[in-house]
Amino acid sequence: MHESYFFRLFRHSKKLGFGLALLFSGSILSNLIGIETTPFFVFGMFSAPEKPQQTHAVWQFVADCQTLDYTSANIPLFQRYFATNPLSKYHAAFGKCPTQQFLKSKITDRYNQIAPFIEPITPDSNDFAHFLDWQKAYLASAYGYTIEQLTIQLVQCQYQTDGSIIPIDTLVVYQK
Amino acid sequence: MNIPAPEIGSTQRKRMVQWTFGIWILAWCYRLHAHVLLHQMEAPVLNYPYIDLTYWLAHFARIPELSTQNHILAYAIDLALLLIPILCLLLPEKRRYPILFTLFFLPYYFSFNTFGMSHTHCLIGFLFVPMIFWSNNVRTQYFLWEAVRYFTLWIFVCAFFWKLGRGYFFEPEHGQAILQSTRAAYLFYQGDTWLGQLLKYLISHPELSYALMVFGALLQGSFIIGFFTKKLDTYYFWAAVVFHLTTWILMDIVFFELLVCNISFAWWLKPEK
Numbered sequence: 001m002h003e004s005y006f007f008r009l010f011r012h013s014k015k016l017g018f019g020l021a022l023l024f025s026g027s028i029l030s031n032l033i034g035i036e037t038t039p040f041f042v043f044g045m046f047s048a049p050e051k052p053q054q055t056h057a058v059w060q061f062v063a064d065c066q067t068l069d070y071t072s073a074n075i076p077l078f079q080r081y082f083a084t085n086p087l088s089k090y091h092a093a094f095g096k097c098p099t100q101q102f103l104k105s106k107i108t109d110r111y112n113q114i115a116p117f118i119e120p121i122t123p124d125s126n127d128f129a130h131f132l133d134w135q136k137a138y139l140a141s142a143y144g145y146t147i148e149q150l151t152i153q154l155v156q157c158q159y160q161t162d163g164s165i166i167p168i169d170t171l172v173v174y175q176k
Numbered sequence: 177m178n179i180p181a182p183e184i185g186s187t188q189r190k191r192m193v194q195w196t197f198g199i200w201i202l203a204w205c206y207r208l209h210a211h212v213l214l215h216q217m218e219a220p221v222l223n224y225p226y227i228d229l230t231y232w233l234a235h236f237a238r239i240p241e242l243s244t245q246n247h248i249l250a251y252a253i254d255l256a257l258l259l260i261p262i263l264c265l266l267l268p269e270k271r272r273y274p275i276l277f278t279l280f281f282l283p284y285y286f287s288f289n290t291f292g293m294s295h296t297h298c299l300i301g302f303l304f305v306p307m308i309f310w311s312n313n314v315r316t317q318y319f320l321w322e323a324v325r326y327f328t329l330w331i332f333v334c335a336f337f338w339k340l341g342r343g344y345f346f347e348p349e350h351g352q353a354i355l356q357s358t359r360a361a362y363l364f365y366q367g368d369t370w371l372g373q374l375l376k377y378l379i380s381h382p383e384l385s386y387a388l389m390v391f392g393a394l395l396q397g398s399f400i401i402g403f404f405t406k407k408l409d410t411y412y413f414w415a416a417v418v419f420h421l422t423t424w425i426l427m428d429i430v431f432f433e434l435l436v437c438n439i440s441f442a443w444w445l446k447p448e449k
Contacts, residue, residue, distance in 0.1 A: 005326070009319050016316060020323050024330075031334055038230035039304075041297060043331055046354060046427075047338035049347030052382075056360035071365040076210035077430045082292055084361075086222055089293040098293075099226050118225075121235035127221040137218040142211040157364055159356055163376030165363045 052159075059084050060153040060170070063145060079142055083135075087152070090131050091173065097122045132176040150176045182447045183314035184321060186269060192321070192445050193268035196305050197261035197277075199436045203302075204258055212292075213257075214243050214250035214284060220291035228295060234286040243283040244291065256280040264309070274309035281306075297331075301436035318447050325409075325440035328416070329402040336397035344393060351378070351385030358427045371425065378426070388426070395419055413441035 010017035023039065030040035061068040061083070070080045089098055099122045104111045132150075140147040152174040157165045184192070207213050223240060225231035234240055244250055257280050264273045281302055289295045304327060308320040344350060359375050366372050378385040395415055402412055416438050420431045439445055 005319075005322060012315055012319060016319060020319075023323075024326070027327075027330065027334075031338070035227060036295065037228050038295075039300075041300060041331075042338075043297070043334040044338035044342075045297075045335070047335070047342045047344055049343050049350050050353035050357070051347070052349050052353040052356055056357060058361045058364045069365065071362045073369075076206060077424075077428060078207060078210035078212045080361075080428075082210075082212050082217070086220065086291065086293045089224065090222060099224060102227065117232070121223075121225060121232060123222045130221045134218060134221050138211075138220075141216065141218050155364065157360060159379065161380060163363075163379035164367055165360060167364070 055156055055158050055168070056165070058155045058157055059087060060155050061139060062151040062153065063139065063143070063147040064149055068139060068143060083139060083142065086131075087135060090128070090135075091154075093128075095125065095128045097124070132174055135174075136176045150174075152176075182318050184308075184317040184447045185314060188445060188447055189309065189317060190268040192439055193264050193274070193309055195439050195442070195445065196309070196436055197264040199433070200261050200277075200302060201258065201265075203433045204261070212288060213254045214287055215247060215254050217244050217250075217287065217291060219245045222293065223290045224293040224295075225290060226295060231286060231290055231295075234282075235290070239283050240287040240290050243287050253280050253283055257284060268309075269312070271310055271312050274306040277306050278303070278310075298431050298433045301434045305436050305439065321440060321447060324437060326403070328437040328440055329399045329412075331434070331437070332396040332399035332416070332419075333403075336393055336400075339393045339396075345390060348386045349382050351387075351389035352382040354389065354427060355379050355385055358429070362428065375426070388422075392419060392422065409441040410443050413438050413443070416441070 006017065006021065009020065026040040030036055031042050031044070034042060034044065036042040059070075061070065069075060070083055092098075093101070100118060103114065103118060107114070132152075135152070136147055136150045139145075139150065151172055154171045154173050155167045156169040156171070158168050159165050204213075208216075223235065225235050242249060243253055257277070260273055260277045260280060263270075264277065267273065285299050285303065288299065304324055308317055308324060311317055311320070339345065347353075355375060355378055359379075363372055363375060363379075367376065378388070396419070398415070399412060401408055416435060420435060423429045423431060
């Protein structure tokens with residue numbers, strides 16, 4: 001007991017002890033309730049059991065008739081992440097802020113009470129209207145091209161029994 | 177009974193500072209190459225504070241917005257995030273530079289996550305580890321170093337318990353499903369590479385991908401012993417490296433920056449008794 005970390009820590013400095021005790025207890029509590037508030041992180045990613053799906057959608061960027069490669073080894077992961085993750089969120093949101101939508105679904109009755117706080121700091125319809133301009137500017141900047149016309153396609157792919165994937169349908173979803 | 181607390185002497189502090197900020201400089205270069213530094217983000221328009229109140233506060237203060245929309249500020253923060261760590265390497269005994277680093281790091285941290293529209297954990301090591309060097313007190317540094325060690329153990333153990341609690345181990349097709357969803361784009365575009373062949377083999381053999389996922393989860397669970405002894409720290413050092421490397425190669429998830437927390441397992445950086 002006398003050798004325990006927190007015992008020694010509190011003997012060294014009560015202020016530091018309380019700070020770290022708060023950090024650790026907050027982290028445990030956050031994980032118990034499943035709500036993350038920095039710096040109390042929840043480490044539940046990829047923990048929910050998933051069933052395989054035969055079809056998956058893959059983004060395809062065509063800049064002035066040239067398909068942009070975002071998966072090969074010379075494209076860093078974070079570039080791929082920044083090029084596709086906001087786009088996936090934008091596509092799934094149908095012009096509505098994901099943060100607001102999530103809160104509305106969880107606290108339907110009380111949403112109006114927090115709306116004055118959350119709505120000024122989350123994207124509005126004007127931000128959504130400018131998203132594709134940003135997407136084009138980011139890709140142009142990241143790839144070092146001048147892009148006149150960007151076509152964003154969603155390729156529906158199907159997994160085969162040997163693990164390979166083949167396209168079954170291509171849909172032009174955005175053009176800018 | 178008074179038990180003498182171990183200390184972090186000046187030599188250890190210097191080595192720890194070098195490793196911490198050396199890793200950050202590598203991460204900064206990778207992020208420059210990946211085009212995700214503030215000045216390269218092209219002033220994103222959609223943010224994602226989600227239900228994290230700290231992000232709400234950051235957005236109330238307009239920190240992510242100002243850091244990305246004002247080009248001069250964006251360049252200044254990016255440059256500071258390179259120059260301050262260099263100063264830390266040159267003057268490891270000074271505590272003002274690690275404090276300054278954290279002040280400049282926070283806008284980057286919030287901007288990357290909110291405009292990337294996912295609250296990723298890859299950068300959290302750089303939120304905590306530099307705090308060790310905020311103090312010059314040899315014992316305070318020791319206790320902070322040990323806190324980072326417990327926090328690193330916690331990351332892995334917590335991830336294990338989430339998997340255990342949600343029935344991860346009872347879904348034999350989980351490994352296949354995760355590889356299919358995280359690697360669809362890669363397999364579509366690069367299916368013929370050696371990695372593509374490996375991924376296809378794992379996807380077409382669900383029992384093998386399940387075994388790998390279970391092995392990874394058990395590896396995470398094994399960190400629980402670290403709360404009771406430091407004897408396995410060398411194993412934890414390498415286990416964390418193998419874990420992050422494997423998730424990078426197989427699942428396209430980059431957590432290598434989290435390896436900065438490994439300085440708490442590094443046998444050549446152990447505090448003096």
